[in-house]
Amino acid sequence: MISLPFALLVTATLGSVLAGLSCSIAGVFVVRLNMASIGFCMSHAAFAGAAFGLLVEVDPLPTAMLFATLTAVLLAPVANRAKLNTDVVIGIMFSLMIALAFIFLNLSPGEAASGTALRILWGSIFAVSEYDVLFLSLLSLVMLAFVVLFYKEIIALLFNKKLAQASGINTYVFMLAIVFLTGLAVSFSLKLVGGLLVYALIINPASTAYQFFWDFKKIMIFAPTIGVASCLSGFVFSLETDFPIGASIVIVSALVLAVSIAVSPKRRRRSSASFA
Amino acid sequence: MNGAQDAILLRGLSAVYEGESVPAIRDIDMSVASGDFICVVGPNGAGKTTLLEVINGILPHTSGEGTALGLSISENGDRIRKRIGYVIQNFEIDPLSPFLCRNVVMSGRAGMIGLLRFPAKHDWDVVNRALSLVGMESYASRPVGKLSGGEFQKILIARAIAQEPEVYLLDEPFSNLDIKARGDVDRLICELNRGGSTILMVSHDVGSIPLSCTRMILMDRGRIVAEGPRNEMLQTGEISDLLRCRGSEP
Structure with missing residues (x-):
């Protein structure tokens, strides 16, 4: 087992808890709105951003966050403007970001395989700083406030977008807010979980919660709980095995999801009902 | 344009979907008085759902004018939709x-x-x-x-x-319902109308038009092709002929 200095242990633990909290809250929206590919797109945008940072010889992490956040902010307006499904725009942005990443790396001789770029791809405990914890704390507070203050609008939107609009809710603003907050959750969790894997932290805990509960309020409580538990378990698993923390968190959360699908009372009841 | 007395007033209204060249509804003139119960019937693709979406501002119209509850539907989308x-x-x-x-x-x-x-x-x-x-x-x-x-x-x-709300827009409220559920929903809609609510309902099924309905409007290919009192419209056979011709008669 890896032994860490106490300060680093506290920072990494707090980072894990807050990344699990913010990503899984975003996941509740993303999964229900069928925007699962958004995390995938943003994580690759972050990769492109990191490559751009290497090219212009600045810290690749802020540029990774900038690219991921910009992609998040642009997704909804582009989809809205082009009258395209968000998933189509995500597909376009995803390929564009990968292309940009390859060009940036190609223009940075000797850096393509560097540890800095690769660490952003799969995350590292050692990369998490006090500032990251502070940003994640603020983001978690904002996300919790968003859920509490706009709970009735969120339910209306997640139940049916057209009906929500028909009852006088400005669905465009709420969709924009959800995409933006998801982008921030991805960006702030990049250092810990890694760009290639962070989307799993968005999708897995929320999908697990959806397997068990019929009441949206319970999903809003249990998805973050599962997210935090997955992150902490993944963190311990990473220390025990010396696996990368991002991969460890994803393996734990995927296992939890697989078990939850197998034992889901929702599915069991439906399948027994269908045979009745 | 004064739509103060009408719950809904449309004049020459047309709407074209993004990327389409043919309007989904065209030159719609319609007035729905407060407390009316009007059924819009027509085959699939006649523009019935589009008409409802234009009235509550979900889909912007491309020409003409319209008011709902005295407010311009192009400028007061959220305010209208709340009512x-x-x-x-x-x-x-x-x-x-x-x-x-x-x-x-x-x-x-x-x-x-x-x-x-x-x-x-x-x-x-x-x-x-x-x-x-x-x-x-x-x-x-x-x-x-x-x-x-x-x-x-x-x-x-x-x-x-x-x-x-002051006005109900009902889009095929009887679809996928069994006979008992149809009866329940039919009674409910009629009660809402008796309570003073204005109802604009669309359907492709003539057999599902509630008795409380006072006026019917027949749409085809985005246009209003006939309108009149419920009983007269049902007697002419024009509606049944059109629905049968377009393959929408159940």
């Missing part, structure tokens, strides 16, 4: 949907309650009353994913009732 109850054409409900019936019904009031305000006791009373009106009060804590098609349709109607 119009919309029952969407029966969509496929996700069986794992994580929403309880009472929350779905309350979501109909979300717009009128307003931002940064929590539902008060009065709002929950209205929700319970709406559930009671559709005979679904015992379903308040049930997940919508477990409901049958008829029960779900009643929840959607309760959602619109909870909004306490």
Whole structure:
């Protein structure tokens, strides 16, 4: 087992808890709105951003966050403007970001395989700083406030977008807010979980919660709980095995999801009902 | 344009979907007085749903003018939508949907309650009353994913009732319902109209037109092709002929 200095242990633990909290809250929206590919797109945008940072010889992490956040902010307006499904725009942005990443790396001789770029791809405990914890704390507070203050609008939107609009809710603003907050959750969790894997932290805990509960309020409580538990378990698993923390968190959360699908009372009841 | 006396007033209204060249509805002239019960019938693709979406401002019109409740539909979308109850054409409900019936019904009031305000006791009373009106009060804590098609349709109607609207736009409210559920929903719609609400309902099924309906409008290929009192319209056979011709007669 890896032994860490106490300060680093506290920072990494707090980072894990807050990344699990913010990503899984975003996941509740993303999964229900069928925007699962958004995390995938943003994580690759972050990769492109990191490559751009290497090219212009600045810290690749802020540029990774900038690219991921910009992609998040642009997704909804582009989809809205082009009258395209968000998933189509995500597909376009995803390929564009990968292309940009390859060009940036190609223009940075000797850096393509560097540890800095690769660490952003799969995350590292050692990369998490006090500032990251502070940003994640603020983001978690904002996300919790968003859920509490706009709970009735969120339910209306997640139940049916057209009906929500028909009852006088400005669905465009709420969709924009959800995409933006998801982008921030991805960006702030990049250092810990890694760009290639962070989307799993968005999708897995929320999908697990959806397997068990019929009441949206319970999903809003249990998805973050599962997210935090997955992150902490993944963190311990990473220390025990010396696996990368991002991969460890994803393996734990995927296992939890697989078990939850197998034992889901929702599915069991439906399948027994269908045979009745 | 003075639409103050009419619940809905449309003059030369046309709407074209993005990327299309042919208008989905064209040159629509229509007036719906407060308290009217009007049914718009026509084959699939006649533009009935488009008409409802243009009236409540979900779909912008491309020419002509329209008012709903005295407000221009092109400038007052959100304000109008808070005062119009919309029952969407029966969509496929996700069986794992994580929403309880009472929350779905309350979501109909979300717009009128307003931002940064929590539902008060009065709002929950209205929700319970709406559930009671559709005979679904015992379903308040049930997940919508477990409901049958008829029960779900009643929840959607309760959602619109909870909004306490002045006008109801009902899009194929009888679709996917069995005979008993049709009867229940028919009675409910007629009661709403007797209570003073204005109703504009669209259907492709002539057999489902409620008796309380006073006027019928026949649409085909985006245009209004005939209109008149319910009984006269049903007697002419024009509607049945058109629906049979377009293959929409059940």
